[in-house]
Amino acid sequence: MDTNSSHVLVVNGLTKRIGKREIVRDINFAVGQGEIYGFLGPNGAGKTTTIRMLVGLIRPTQGRIQIAGYDLSKQFLQAIRHVGCIVENPELYPYLTGRENLELFARMAEGITQQRITEVVQLVELEDRIDDRVRTYSLGMRQRLGIAQALLSRPQLLILDEPTNGLDPAGIREMRQFIYRLAREESISVFISSHILHEVQLLCDRVAIIHQGRVVKTGQVHQLLAGEPPVIWQLSPTEKAINLLKSLPDVTNVELLEDGQLRTHLPQNKIANVNHRLNQAGIQVTSIQQKKPTLEDIFLQMTEGGPLE
Amino acid sequence: MSNFIGLLYNELLKMVRKRRILVILLILSILIPIFTYAQYRTVQTNIQNLGTSDWKTLVQQQIVDNQNRLSSSRIPEEWRELIKINIQQQQYYLDHDINPTSPGAPTFIRKFVEQAISLFMPLLIVVVAADIVSAEHTGGTIKLLLTRPIRRWKILLAKYLSLTLLVSFIVIATALLGYLFSGLVFGYSGWDMPVLTGFETQNDELITNGVHLVPQWKYILMSYGLAWFTCIAVATLSLMVSVLVRSTAASMGIMLAAIVAGNLLTQLSPTWTTIKYFVFTNLSLTNYLSGTPMMIEGMTLPFSLTVLTVWSLVSLFIAFAVFIRKDVLA
Numbered sequence A: 001m002d003t004n005s006s007h008v009l010v011v012n013g014l015t016k017r018i019g020k021r022e023i024v025r026d027i028n029f030a031v032g033q034g035e036i037y038g039f040l041g042p043n044g045a046g047k048t049t050t051i052r053m054l055v056g057l058i059r060p061t062q063g064r065i066q067i068a069g070y071d072l073s074k075q076f077l078q079a080i081r082h083v084g085c086i087v088e089n090p091e092l093y094p095y096l097t098g099r100e101n102l103e104l105f106a107r108m109a110e111g112i113t114q115q116r117i118t119e120v121v122q123l124v125e126l127e128d129r130i131d132d133r134v135r136t137y138s139l140g141m142r143q144r145l146g147i148a149q150a151l152l153s154r155p156q157l158l159i160l161d162e163p164t165n166g167l168d169p170a171g172i173r174e175m176r177q178f179i180y181r182l183a184r185e186e187s188i189s190v191f192i193s194s195h196i197l198h199e200v201q202l203l204c205d206r207v208a209i210i211h212q213g214r215v216v217k218t219g220q221v222h223q224l225l226a227g228e229p230p231v232i233w234q235l236s237p238t239e240k241a242i243n244l245l246k247s248l249p250d251v252t253n254v255e256l257l258e259d260g261q262l263r264t265h266l267p268q269n270k271i272a273n274v275n276h277r278l279n280q281a282g283i284q285v286t287s288i289q290q291k292k293p294t295l296e297d298i299f300l301q302m303t304e305g306g307p308l309e
Numbered sequence B: 001m002s003n004f005i006g007l008l009y010n011e012l013l014k015m016v017r018k019r020r021i022l023v024i025l026l027i028l029s030i031l032i033p034i035f036t037y038a039q040y041r042t043v044q045t046n047i048q049n050l051g052t053s054d055w056k057t058l059v060q061q062q063i064v065d066n067q068n069r070l071s072s073s074r075i076p077e078e079w080r081e082l083i084k085i086n087i088q089q090q091q092y093y094l095d096h097d098i099n100p101t102s103p104g105a106p107t108f109i110r111k112f113v114e115q116a117i118s119l120f121m122p123l124l125i126v127v128v129a130a131d132i133v134s135a136e137h138t139g140g141t142i143k144l145l146l147t148r149p150i151r152r153w154k155i156l157l158a159k160y161l162s163l164t165l166l167v168s169f170i171v172i173a174t175a176l177l178g179y180l181f182s183g184l185v186f187g188y189s190g191w192d193m194p195v196l197t198g199f200e201t202q203n204d205e206l207i208t209n210g211v212h213l214v215p216q217w218k219y220i221l222m223s224y225g226l227a228w229f230t231c232i233a234v235a236t237l238s239l240m241v242s243v244l245v246r247s248t249a250a251s252m253g254i255m256l257a258a259i260v261a262g263n264l265l266t267q268l269s270p271t272w273t274t275i276k277y278f279v280f281t282n283l284s285l286t287n288y289l290s291g292t293p294m295m296i297e298g299m300t301l302p303f304s305l306t307v308l309t310v311w312s313l314v315s316l317f318i319a320f321a322v323f324i325r326k327d328v329l330a
């Protein structure tokens, strides 16, 4: 693994055993300066467990974590100083106001001025409600306050565990743009876990895919998650359509699904063309869908011809 | 250092804003008037039973009786001392116009702490102390607390110190509110009234050689000091339970059960002497001042202080050792 100094976070051979269970096993990756790094895996894959190790909440059974060049277990204070994080839900003190929460965490680090607090509040656009109790905040506002808290001490590395969980589509988009801006404008590295492939595709530069506690793949997002998504057709009569589609040069992998729909692979710019041919042949097309590949599809694709290893 | 003061400030802020202190003051403000009324009823009944509201003649009669006993030669020497002290005390009542059956607010708070030290005050302490760490787990805020550039032991130390401050506040508030409320009924005087103390027990017998009179204010200072010690011990044990148990309800339940068990055991089984090493059978330190005989053989003030101290130190050690190493899993 490359332990070049341009890496803000380097993880080597990270393993966590609880009782007899290995929850996370031999994880390796490195996050570069200003990079948005996705940590993609289905529920129960071990994302949160890994993140808890990254921020020092639990001790790794084996392995090493380096943050900004400091070893997390040996130089905890120096290492954690460069980290801002939200682990799972953005939980702050509900009986304090947003500002009181921020002031409380400011007292736990050095050199955070009142001005910095105002700055982060503006950054997350919470000026209107910052003096209300957190009890009265919506989930989206809590999430933003959580991020404000994480940004207080100007960290080099932001660690976020499924930050879009529970947000509505507008909130998700906003969050995505916000994280993107942080990385590009302030050159903060962001390590972000998610179980939604689409989200990682839209936001991240690189990704590590974790499954059952093991990282099965790391790499550039556009390489790893590329490929044309399949197109799903609803049409009748089906038999005639299958024969026709199979004879067309652009169409591959024609497959009859259980519910009578057809799944095909074809370039996006040929969809209209193929639709026209079907119509000409007297086949009635009632719906065309371009299906986004799910995490499962990717896993299936990756493990074709063998078990995950 | 400035960093640590910040941590302490944070903990105190949480206590105040969680309204725990308000709840304690509310409980005290409701219960103390009730206890005052109960005490008032007792006084009224006493006056009725005596058949006269003229207490001065009664006290004068008691002094004469005591003097008669003194002049009799069959009385053992150490009793004579005690009787003399009794006469002194009764004379004081007459000279200063204090009705011993209807005392003022200082007497009320002296008697109140003697009753409250074994159960009522420990329960108040548990209410504020049992969730001091577990609430951070329940609320999920422990994840933020422990991912700051601060050593874990400092965070727990700030919590413990803020807890001792809160305990001191509760002990003082109990005395002050008791004085204010009961004074409305009984009057506010009586600080200089002489009170008997200096009892010792040896081989199951009350030794009265050291018995003497102290002004009541001194006695009150001593008994509230002992109550403070008891409360600190209870708070320290609560801290440990709060570290060990993740749920606030569970840690409160455990502490309440243990305190009630300590109270019950002393009364149910005074012959089972091993229980004197159990921390919650040693809470009633004021009994040593007032000479109330302890139920279990071999218990003295130094013994009880030692038991409380040892238990506190051990739980403090466990609390810190566990808090520093524990994985924060959920």
Ligand SMILES: Nc1ncnc2c1ncn2[C@@H]1O[C@H](COP(=O)(O)OP(=O)(O)OP(=O)(O)O)[C@@H](O)[C@H]1O
Binding pocket: A018, A021, A023, A041, A042, A043, A044, A045, A046, A047, A048, A049, A050, A195, B329
């Ligand atoms: N304290 C624990 N003891 C035993 N097993 C645990 C413990 N905590 C988590 N696990 C197990 O570890 C695995 C990984 O859990 P983790 O919370 O890291 O998953 P995740 O990837 O964050 O999932 P999600 O997307 O649902 O948040 C799960 O199978 C979980 O059951």
Ligand SMILES: [Mg+2]
Binding pocket: A047, A048, A049, A088, A161
């Ligand atoms: Mg998770």
